[in-house]
Amino acid sequence: MKVARIYDFHDIRIEEMPLPEVGPREALVQAKACGVCSGDVTPWYIKRKAPIVLGHEPAGVIAAVGAEVDKFKVGDRVFVHHHAPCFNCRQCEKGNYVQCAVWKATKIIPGGIAEYFLVPETNLANDTLKLPDSISFEDGALTEPTACSVKSIKRSNLKPGDTILIIGLGIMGQMNVLLAKHYGAGKIIGADLVDYRCERAREFGADVVINPTREDLVERLSAETEGKLADVVIVGPGSAPVMDLGIRCAAKGGTVVFFMGTPPEETLTVKPFHLYFNEISLVSSYSCGPDDTREALDLIEKGVITAEKLVTHRYPLHETTAAFEKMAEAREVLKALVVFP
Numbered sequence: 001m002k003v004a005r006i007y008d009f010h011d012i013r014i015e016e017m018p019l020p021e022v023g024p025r026e027a028l029v030q031a032k033a034c035g036v037c038s039g040d041v042t043p044w045y046i047k048r049k050a051p052i053v054l055g056h057e058p059a060g061v062i063a064a065v066g067a068e069v070d071k072f073k074v075g076d077r078v079f080v081h082h083h084a085p086c087f088n089c090r091q092c093e094k095g096n097y098v099q100c101a102v103w104k105a106t107k108i109i110p111g112g113i114a115e116y117f118l119v120p121e122t123n124l125a126n127d128t129l130k131l132p133d134s135i136s137f138e139d140g141a142l143t144e145p146t147a148c149s150v151k152s153i154k155r156s157n158l159k160p161g162d163t164i165l166i167i168g169l170g171i172m173g174q175m176n177v178l179l180a181k182h183y184g185a186g187k188i189i190g191a192d193l194v195d196y197r198c199e200r201a202r203e204f205g206a207d208v209v210i211n212p213t214r215e216d217l218v219e220r221l222s223a224e225t226e227g228k229l230a231d232v233v234i235v236g237p238g239s240a241p242v243m244d245l246g247i248r249c250a251a252k253g254g255t256v257v258f259f260m261g262t263p264p265e266e267t268l269t270v271k272p273f274h275l276y277f278n279e280i281s282l283v284s285s286y287s288c289g290p291d292d293t294r295e296a297l298d299l300i301e302k303g304v305i306t307a308e309k310l311v312t313h314r315y316p317l318h319e320t321t322a323a324f325e326k327m328a329e330a331r332e333v334l335k336a337l338v339v340f341p
């Protein structure tokens with residue numbers, strides 16, 4: 001089978017690999033669509049992981065199952081989560097699935113941007129979902145990113161009628177706009193440096209969009225909210241200066257969600273006085289668990305999130321480099337998928 005292995009940011013090679021052997025409680029999936037994640041195109045992240053077959057947003061068809069598998073059969077259309085928790089440890093009991101040691105250790109083999117991939121026992125048992133007939137493989141490939149958005153909205157403590165500011169309107173920001181609308185946000189305000197993204201956010205339900213290259217974000221937000229600022233701020237970019245900006249945009253009693261990670265050495269200076277007396281909560285939202293993927297698939301089935309709205313570019317496997325470059329450009333693109341015949 002062919003796989004796309006990334007060695008460095010502009011060095012992705014299509015290589016041959018033997019088909020993985022399927023154990024008694026495992027399954028082999030023939031890939032049909034796999035998203036290129038905004039995180040996958042972050043140079044510092046690639047450098048830590050390379051060489052590796054990336055792709056953790058796959059959907060496909062079960063091509064083989066082990067003798068002891070009874071939940072799935074050959075021909076089932078599925079979304080597979082690349083990480084799955086044990087459901088037995090203290091972190092799992094608390095619902096902190098991504099902090100489960102098993103969650104961190106699990107992965108699909110070799111990765112989602114490959115013609116076939118192996119689904120190990122835990123992933124198959126604990127976070128592989130059958131796709132409803134009404135949704136396409138491209139829709140199915142949006143399950144994982146949608147689930148990350150579901151989790152961030154949950155952690156934001158968004159209440160109906162709240163003003164929400166979404167900083168960064170790439171694919172994840174657009175999903176956050178769509179979900180904020182779905183979950184009953186009052187005023188939805190989006191901010192991005194790229195006009196195309198601002199326009200798309202407006203189509204998806206943002207009431208106000210702000211391009212900080214042209215106007216001061218805090219001033220405009222203040223004008224839009226009678227000086228109250230935003231009850232919820234979701235900071236997309238994994239960058240300390242933007243996180244700091246996000247904190248300055250939060251209303252009294254508000255919550256600031258850090259959606260993406262920063263490089264390990266990055267530091268953020270905060271004023272405890274400001275956080276304390278205004279009771280501003282800082283929360284992070286990293287990846288997603290099996291509760292979130294189920295909710296995400298439900299939202300996709302309802303048509304809240306669809307590939308038709310969000311997938312702007314599609315590439316065959318041998319053009320994976322172009323798919324990564326398009327996502328990394330972060331201009332007139334929302335989601336790029338690698339698609340398989």
Ligand SMILES: [Zn+2]
Nearest residue numbers: 037057144145
């Ligand atoms: Zn992702």
Ligand SMILES: [Zn+2]
Nearest residue numbers: 086089092100
């Ligand atoms: Zn666990």
